[in-house]
Each structure stands twice: as structure tokens, then as C-alpha cells.
Amino acid sequence: MLLLxxxxxxxxxxxxxxxxxxxxxxLEQAMTAVSDRVGSVTAVLGDNAALRxxxxxxxxxxxxxxxxxxxxxAAGQDNVALxxxxxxxxxxxxxxxxxxxxxxxxxxxxxxxxxxRGTSDGxxxxxxxxxxxxxxxxxxxxxxxxxxxxxxxxxxxRVSGYLAKSSLEGTVVGxxxxxxxxxxxxxxxxxxxxxxxxTSGVGxxxxxxxxxxxxxxxxxxxxxxxxxxxxxxxxxxxxxTVVLVITDFTGS
Amino acid sequence: xxxxxxxLLVLLAALVQVTxxxxxxxxxxxxxxxxxxxxxxTWTRGQRAGLIWACAGGLLLDLTxxxxxxxxxLALLAGAYVTGFWVRNVDPSAPVHPxxxxxxxxAIYSVVLVGADDLLxxxxxxxxxxxxxxxxxxxxxxxxxxxxxxxxxxxxREAAS
Numbered sequence: 241m242l243l244l245x246x247x248x249x250x251x252x253x254x255x256x257x258x259x260x261x262x263x264x265x266x267l268e269q270a271m272t273a274v275s276d277r278v279g280s281v282t283a284v285l286g287d288n289a290a291l292r293x294x295x296x297x298x299x300x301x302x303x304x305x306x307x308x309x310x311x312x313x314a315a316g317q318d319n320v321a322l323x324x325x326x327x328x329x330x331x332x333x334x335x336x337x338x339x340x341x342x343x344x345x346x347x348x349x350x351x352x353x354x355x356x357r358g359t360s361d362g363x364x365x366x367x368x369x370x371x372x373x374x375x376x377x378x379x380x381x382x383x384x385x386x387x388x389x390x391x392x393x394x395x396x397x398r399v400s401g402y403l404a405k406s407s408l409e410g411t412v413v414g415x416x417x418x419x420x421x422x423x424x425x426x427x428x429x430x431x432x433x434x435x436x437x438x439t440s441g442v443g444x445x446x447x448x449x450x451x452x453x454x455x456x457x458x459x460x461x462x463x464x465x466x467x468x469x470x471x472x473x474x475x476x477x478x479x480x481t482v483v484l485v486i487t488d489f490t491g492s
Numbered sequence: 493x494x495x496x497x498x499x500l501l502v503l504l505a506a507l508v509q510v511t512x513x514x515x516x517x518x519x520x521x522x523x524x525x526x527x528x529x530x531x532x533x534t535w536t537r538g539q540r541a542g543l544i545w546a547c548a549g550g551l552l553l554d555l556t557x558x559x560x561x562x563x564x565x566l567a568l569l570a571g572a573y574v575t576g577f578w579v580r581n582v583d584p585s586a587p588v589h590p591x592x593x594x595x596x597x598x599a600i601y602s603v604v605l606v607g608a609d610d611l612l613x614x615x616x617x618x619x620x621x622x623x624x625x626x627x628x629x630x631x632x633x634x635x636x637x638x639x640x641x642x643x644x645x646x647x648x649r650e651a652a653s
Contacts, residue, residue: 241547241569245562245612257561264555271507344514346506346553346564348521348625349606349617354510354556380558388558395617416520416625478514 262358262383268343269356303373303474310374310436310451313404334447335488337361339369341480342386348416351394351477353377357485358385366490369483374451374474375399375439376483378491387485391477392419392452400442401452403435412437412452412471419453419471431458431469444492498533502545505529506552521628526553527601528636530568531575531594532644535584539576546572559614567605571597587638594637595630602626 248257339361343354357363359382369376369389377391390397397414401421408431410423423431435455441448453471460467505525513522526549534542550565557564578593602622610616617625 241550241562241566242608242611243562245560245566245608247560248562249560249612260561261555264552267503267507268511268556271511275512343510343556346510346526346557347524347602347605348517348629349602349609349622350558352558388556390558395621396615415621416517478517 258359258381258383261381261388262386265342265354265356265383265386268354269340272340272342300372306454306474307373307451310404310438310454311449313436334486336484337363337487339363339387339483339485341483344477349395351391351414351416352380353389353391353477353480353483355387355389355483355485356385358383358387360384362487363387363485364487364490366492368446368450368486368489368491370450370486371475371480371483374453375446376475376477376480378445379485389483391480392473392475393477399446399452400440401437402440403431403437403455405435406431409440409442410466410469418456419473421455421469421471422466423469425465425467431455431467433457437469437471446491447486447489498541498545499548502526502529502549503552506549506556509553510556518632519624519628521625521632523632523636524598524601524629525636526550527568527571527598528594528633528640530572531590531597531633531637532640534572534575535579535590535593535641536644536648539573539580542572542576543569559609560612563605563608563612566608567601570604571601574600590637590641591634595634598630598633599626602629 247253337357339355339357341353342356345352363379363382365379365382367379369379375392377389377394377397379387380390381388392399392412392414393416394414395416399412400409401412402409403423406429408423408426408429410421412419412421421437433455437452437455439446439448439450439452451474453473455469456472457470458467509523509525513525516522530542530546530549533545546568547565550568551561553564554561575593575597578589582589602625606616606622
């Protein structure tokens with residue numbers, strides 16, 4: 241098995257590995273469809289169906305409003321003219337491919353999701369994935385009709401971000417609970433709870449301006465060179481159903 | 493258990509594990525249904541059968557995970573080996589043994605999985621997080637193994653009669 245792993249890890253085996261991984265995606269899609277159907281059938285037993293639909297609609301509206309608030313806060317910090325020029329590209333001007341989440345990672349060590357779009361749809365490794373609420377993660381591997389996305393909750397995930405109000409910058413680190421942001425301190429400026437965190441674009445991995453989450457708590461340690469903020473991520477990998485792959489931006 | 497029902501069972505377990513199970517996450521861990529099924533097969537059919545289905549189930553999980561093929565299969569093989577060793581040396585009818593064997597098997601599965609990733613120069617989570625997730629998954633899987641084992645034994649009895 242270790243030999244198989246070493247062989248399948250080689251660059252020349254990447255194509256065959258991708259094809260093999262693409263084989264199971266339709267089965268996952270079918271299982272996800274069954275899951276959705278079972279969920280709706282059981283919900284019909286009570287008034288749950290209507291309540292769930294209302295709840296989902298309100299949650300979507302809430303997420304959309306939160307995204308708008310975060311973008312408005314960020315806008316206040318940027319030069320208005322520059323932002324007007326950049327907005328076109330960084331928000332709505334990008335080419336995107338909508339994809340359905342058909343599966344999730346098999347264990348808690350790698351919090352990934354599998355989507356039903358792949359190289360035949362223009363999806364490539366390194367592309368950024370978002371939802372209506374904000375940043376989801378990045379494509380790790382792409383097969384012809386499926387791709388594996390590393391979510392921000394993955395312990396290996398690292399994203400450069402900044403706080404919308406204070407403009408403090410730092411690195412958002414993934415984890416199975418909340419996301420944690422390691423904030424580079426600046427004299428006279430303190431991170432505050434409730435502040436929105438957006439991608440800074442530093443490092444070239446992600447485009448600037450995508451909403452990551454909201455600061456839920458801040459902790460200071462005199463012995464540490466960075467402040468730590470716990471973030472409430474705008475997405476939940478366990479409930480994600482549809483995502484958008486930004487196809488005209490490939491992270492470095 | 494003939495190989496067709498076993499294959500379907502392992503395939504179903506793998507699909508449920510990567511679609512429904514993450515929704516049941518507790519403290520970041522969710523049930524490893526393939527490991528539970530492999531433990532049940534090993535407990536009821538012996539180590540050889542357990543190792544075969546550990547290999548098959550592990551490869552299925554590898555197909556849904558990022559990175560090379562093999563680490564999950566290797567980790568499940570180690571878990572099945574430990575379970576097989578356990579069942580040979582204890583009274584298999586005592587309910588406490590499959591529970592402990594599943595917990596130990598889950599711990600070994602986690603260590604081998606992370607160790608294989610590390611050996612292959614893949615990114616691995618911090619040790620403290622691995623410990624937390626492994627303990628939570630061990631508890632989760634141990635709770636599930638007894639009902640799964642009861643169902644398997646009942647099916648065997650009905651098939652025999």
C-alpha cells in the first residue's frame with residue numbers, strides 16, 4: 241500500500257489517479273441525492289418542511305446581507321475610485337463555474353469537499369472556491385468530472401486576511417472548530433470582536449476582498465508576537481451544497 | 493458472508509461516510525463507518541476476511557480523499573490486523589472486547605494514516621489536533637460497533653437457519 245501511495249504520488253501518475261478518483265464521484269452524487277430525498281421525506285411528516293425552507297431562505301438572506309455589510313466596511317477603508325475600478329474584477333467580473341457538493345473528506349484530518357465539476361468544465365488545481373456567503377477554499381485536485389476542494393476548515397489551510405475596520409493583517413489558519421486568525425499587531429490599533437475578515441490577496445493564493453468570517457473572540461498573549469482571533473466562518477463545510485469555482489484566478 | 497454482499501456493504505459504508513457522516517460531526521470527528529464494518533467483518537469472519545475488506549474499503553476512501561492512493565488502505569489494514577489479533581486471543585462473545593478493539597483500531601488507524609502522510613511528505617495536522625480527533629473518533633466508532641455487530645450476528649443466524 242505504501243508502494244502504491246508512492247507510485248500514485250508521482251507526477252506521471254497524476255492523470256490515472258485523477259481518472260480513478262473521478263469514477264466514484266457519480267456514486268457520491270447519487271448518495272447525496274438520496275440523502276436529500278430522505279431528508280425531505282422525513283421532513284414532510286411534520287411542519288418541518290416549511291420551517292426548514294423558511295429557515296434556509298432566511299439564512300441565505302442573512303449570509304448575503306452579512307457579505308454586503310463586510311464589503312461596505314471594507315469599502316470605507318479603500319480609495320473609492322480605486323475600489324470602483326477593482327470591484328468589477330474582484331467581485332462580479334470574474335468567470336465562475338457553479339458546482340454541486342457531492343461528497344466530503346473521509347476523516348477529520350483533511351476537511352475537504354468533492355464537487356461535480358472538473359477539468360472538462362475548466363476547473364484546475366489551485367482555483368479559488370467561494371459560495372454566496374464568502375470564501376470556501378481552494379481546488380486541490382481536479383479529475384475530468386470531479387474535483388477535491390480543501391476548505392478553510394482544513395487544518396492545513398492558510399489564508400492571508402485583513403480586518404475590514406482596523407485593516408490589521410494576518411493569517412487565517414484552519415481547524416475543525418472555528419478558524420483562528422494570527423494577527424500581526426500594530427501600535428495603537430486593536431482587533432475587535434464583530435469585525436469582518438476578508439482575504440488580503442497577500443501571497444497571491446487568493447484574490448483580495450473575499451469574505452472569510454467574523455471575529456468572535458480575541459486573545460492576547462504577552463509572550464506571543466501575534467494576537468489570536470477566533471473567527472466565525474461564514475460557511476459550514478458540513479452543510480455546503482452549492483459552490484462557485486472562480487476559473488479566471490489560479491492561486492500561486 | 494459471500495463477497496458480493498460484503499462488497500456492497502463496504503461500498504455503501506464508504507459512500508455514507510463521505511456524504512452523510514460528516515453531518516454527524518462531534519468535536520470535529522465523525523464516524524468511520526468503513527472501519528466499523530471492517531471491524532465487524534474481522535470479528536465475525538476472521539482476520540483474513542477483515543484484511544481483504546480493509547484493503548478494498550481503504551482504497552475506496554483513498555478515491556474520495558486528496559493525495560495519493562494507499563494511505564487509508566494501509567491505515568485500515570493496520571486496524572484490521574489489530575482487531576484480528578484481538579479476536580484470536582480473547583473471548584469474542586464478551587461485548588467489551590469489540591468495543592476496546594474498535595477504540596484501539598481507530599487509534600492505530602489515525603496514527604498510521606497521519607504517519608503515512610508524513611512519510612509521503614504530505615501536510616499533516618498538528619499532533620495535539622491528531623490526538624483530539626483520534627480520541628473523539630475512537631469513542632464514536634466504539635459506540636457504533638456493538639449495534640453493527642449485533643445486526644451482523646443476527647443476519648448470520650438467519651442465513652444459517
